[in-house]
Structure formats: structure tokens, C-alpha cells
Amino acid sequence: MSISTVRTAVRRWFNGNRGRFFCAGIVLHGKKASMDIDSSNGQNPSRIELVRQSDESLVISLSGNWVTGNEIPNAALVKTELDADPGIRHVEFEVGKLFRWDSVLLTFLIRVHHFCEAGHIDWCPDGLPEGVVKLLNLVFAVPEAKGVSKDVIHHSWFYRIGHSLIEKRKSAERQLEFLGELCFSLMRFFRGKAQYRRIDMWLMIEDCGPSALPIVTLISVLVGLILAFVGAVQLSMFGAQIYIANLVGLGMAREMGALMTAVIMAGRTGAAFAAQLGTMKVNEEIDALKTMGLSPMDFLVLPRVIALVLMMPLLCLYADCMGILGGMVVGVGMMDLSLVEYYTQTKAALALRDFNVGLFKSMVFGVLVAIAGCMRGMESGRSSSAVGDAATNAVVTGIVWIIISDSILTIIYNAIGV
Numbered sequence: 001m002s003i004s005t006v007r008t009a010v011r012r013w014f015n016g017n018r019g020r021f022f023c024a025g026i027v028l029h030g031k032k033a034s035m036d037i038d039s040s041n042g043q044n045p046s047r048i049e050l051v052r053q054s055d056e057s058l059v060i061s062l063s064g065n066w067v068t069g070n071e072i073p074n075a076a077l078v079k080t081e082l083d084a085d086p087g088i089r090h091v092e093f094e095v096g097k098l099f100r101w102d103s104v105l106l107t108f109l110i111r112v113h114h115f116c117e118a119g120h121i122d123w124c125p126d127g128l129p130e131g132v133v134k135l136l137n138l139v140f141a142v143p144e145a146k147g148v149s150k151d152v153i154h155h156s157w158f159y160r161i162g163h164s165l166i167e168k169r170k171s172a173e174r175q176l177e178f179l180g181e182l183c184f185s186l187m188r189f190f191r192g193k194a195q196y197r198r199i200d201m202w203l204m205i206e207d208c209g210p211s212a213l214p215i216v217t218l219i220s221v222l223v224g225l226i227l228a229f230v231g232a233v234q235l236s237m238f239g240a241q242i243y244i245a246n247l248v249g250l251g252m253a254r255e256m257g258a259l260m261t262a263v264i265m266a267g268r269t270g271a272a273f274a275a276q277l278g279t280m281k282v283n284e285e286i287d288a289l290k291t292m293g294l295s296p297m298d299f300l301v302l303p304r305v306i307a308l309v310l311m312m313p314l315l316c317l318y319a320d321c322m323g324i325l326g327g328m329v330v331g332v333g334m335m336d337l338s339l340v341e342y343y344t345q346t347k348a349a350l351a352l353r354d355f356n357v358g359l360f361k362s363m364v365f366g367v368l369v370a371i372a373g374c375m376r377g378m379e380s381g382r383s384s385s386a387v388g389d390a391a392t393n394a395v396v397t398g399i400v401w402i403i404i405s406d407s408i409l410t411i412i413y414n415a416i417g418v
Contacts, residue, residue, distance in 0.1 A: 224326025
């Protein structure tokens with residue numbers, strides 16, 4: 001192929017892409033490359049010029065406003081020039097027409113510095129403004145520690161599944177270890193050898209019991225109203241409004257009273273337990289207890305578990321009464337039932353066995369909520385974000401355990417005819 005043929009092909013290609021070069025603002029002239037990018041207001045655009053001062057020296061001329069909001073030239077242009085000529089051994093700067101600059105200029109220069117380091121090229125920042133040089137010296141004063149930058153590694157799905165299974169196994173081992181330590185702590189409690197303060201237990205009882213009454217009252221009354229409304233829509237079609245009392249009474253006593261109370265306590269008390277214990281771990285208070293020879297399980301976890309287990313049946317019974325009261329408001333106020341009729345029908349529909357079913361469920365839920373909150377708190381990391389994660393995990397774990405245990409207990413009750 002002759003030289004004239006090559007020239008003709010290059011000229012045709014350049015003419016076909018002239019508009020593209022014009023839009024990008026890239027100008028090539030001999031041994032000088034420049035890049036001119038307009039800013040948002042069209043004044044003093046950011047501009048870079050690469051000038052070969054000698055066979056081994058490259059001068060980078062910076063001009064215009066290098067500020068946030070302007071479109072900044074790409075540092076890859078410098079890398080392209082360095083890669084194109086391996087003979088370049090020095091990089092210098094010229095800023096005679098540089099007006100304003102901020103962090104975007106520093107970012108550009110840091111990238112150029114990395115290119116020079118990779119190619120073993122001398123870096124000479126003497127031509128830069130004094131403020132830029134001082135900031136760059138601060139940046140390069142301490143080298144980046146190895147392992148600080150987090151590399152993104154894409155693993156195969158097989159690896160991710162195996163890693164997830166291993167993490168699940170380790171989590172299950174930690175949970176079993178926590179349950180075992182709690183069982184030993186309860187044994188020491190019943191033998192009178194547990195290391196805890198009685199005042200702490202009474203404070204936990206107050207927090208889990210009387211302090212939770214307002215939110216339990218509100219939710220229970222609203223749940224009773226909802227059950228009554230749902231039943232009224234169907235029962236009124238058959239003129240059987242009187243059975244609203246049966247629906248609300250049985251629903252609250254056997255299921256909804258214990259379930260809603262447990263969900264409330266999981267979001268309120270379980271998260272509080274996790275946050276308290278997580279904060280103690282961040283402040284190294286748990287380590288201090290171990291140093292003094294005190295068991296964190298006895299001193300911190302045991303009072304919280306016992307307090308919540310004792311208070312849950314009482315809160316459940318209170319929620320049952322509030323739910324029945326909410327259903328009474330709908331039955332008496334909207335379904336033309338008298339107060340005596342509603343009370344009589346509720347009394348005839350409910351038996352002590354129905355309340356016992358709900359109370360036993362509430363005790364189980366209390367154990368699960370307390371264990372979930374304390375376990376996630378003891379597993380918390382040593383940072384503020386880890387404490388928040390522990391509280392979130394405590395609520396999620398508690399609610400999941402509540403639903404699963406409720407399903408199992410309901411199946412068992414149905415199988416034994418309770």
C-alpha cells in the first residue's frame with residue numbers, strides 16, 4: 001500500500017469524524033495536544049495542553065477555571081500521551097492561565113501522579129500554585145495502607161451459596177452457645193447463685209410492664225375494633241350481630257391478644273434490649289464486667305429475660321380485656337346491641353381454657369423476644385452503626401420467631417383438641 005493511499009484514507013476518516021472532534025474540543029497539533037471543555041456558563045473553560053519540551057520532558061499546561069460545576073478534562077489524555085511515547089521521563093506543569101481551582105484540580109493531579117508512578121516517570125509539581133502543592137504534599141505524606149481500599153471481587157454463585165451456608169452454620173452455633181449459657185444462668189438463678197442486682201430486675205420489670213401499658217392499650221383497642229368491623233360486615237347480612245361478641249372474645253383471648261402484644265414488645269422492648277447491650281459492648285462495659293469476674297449473662301441478660309417472661313402474660317391478659325372493650329364499642333355503638341347483651345354473649349362464648357391458651361402463647365413469645373433482643377445485643381459490633389443493625393436484627397428475629405412458634409402452637413392445640 002502506497003503512502004498516498006494511506007494519506008487519502010486518513011483524510012477521508014478525519015473529514016467524516018470532524019464534527020465529533022469539534023464537539024469534544026480536542027485539538028492535535030504537531031507534538032502539542034490540548035483539550036478545551038466549556039463550563040456551564042461558557043466563560044473560562046477548563047483547558048489542558050500537553051507540550052513536549054524535549055525528548056524526555058512533557059509539560060502539562062492548565063488554564064481556565066478548574067472548579068466544581070465545570071466539565072473537567074479527562075486525565076486519561078495524559079495517560080495516552082505517556083503510553084504513546086515511552087521516552088518521556090519528566091512531567092512538569094505550567095499554570096500561567098489558571099484562574100480558579102478547587103478539589104477537582106487536586107483529583108486530576110492525583111490521577112496524573114498515579115500515572116507517573118506507574119510508568120516510573122519523575123513528577124515535578126514546582127509549577128503548580130503554592131496552595132495546590134501544599135495540599136498534594138498532605139495527600140502524599142502518608143502512603144495508603146495495604147488492605148484499606150476494598151477491592152470488588154465478583155464470586156460465582158456456587159461460592160456465594162457455600163459462603164452463605166457457612167455463615168448460617170456459624171450463626172446457628174453462636175445461637176446455640178447463647179442458649180446454653182442462658183440455661184446455665186437460669187440454673188444458677190434458681191439455686192440462688194446468679195450474679196445480678198435485684199434493683200436491675202425491678203427496673204426491667206417496670207420497663208417491660210407498666211411502661212408498656214399505653215402502647216398495648218392503643219393497639220389492643222384498635223385490634224378489637226378491627227375484628228368487630230370485619231365480623232359485622234358478614235354477620236349483619238344474616239342478622240347475627242350478636243355473634244360479634246363471640247368473634248372478638250375468642251379472637252383476642254386465643255390469638256390476637258398474645259400475638260399483638262408480642263409484636264409490640266418485639267419492636268419496643270426487644271429492640272431496646274439489643275440497643276442497650278450493644279451500646280455496653282461499644283463502651284467496653286461488658287469487657288469490664290468480665291474483667292471483674294462477673295458473668296455478663298447473669299448480670300445483664302438474666303434480669304431482662306425474667307422480667308419480660310413475667311410481664312408478658314399480664315400484658316396479654318390486659319390486651320385481651322382492651323380488645324374485648326374495643327369490640328364492645330362497635331357492637332353497642334353501631335350494631336344496636338345492648339351492653340348487657342354483649343357482656344352476656346362474651347361470657348357465654350369464653351372459657352378459662354381460651355385465656356390459658358393465649359397466656360401460654362404469651363409466655364413462649366416473651367422468652368423468644370427476650371432471647372432475640374439480648375442475643376443480637378451481645379453479638380453487636382463495636383460501632384454505632386453496628387448497634388443500629390443489632391436493634392433491627394432483634395426486631396426482625398423476634399417477629400419471625402413469634403410467627404413460627406405461633407403456627408407450631410396452633411397446630412399442636414388443634415391436634416390435641418384444645
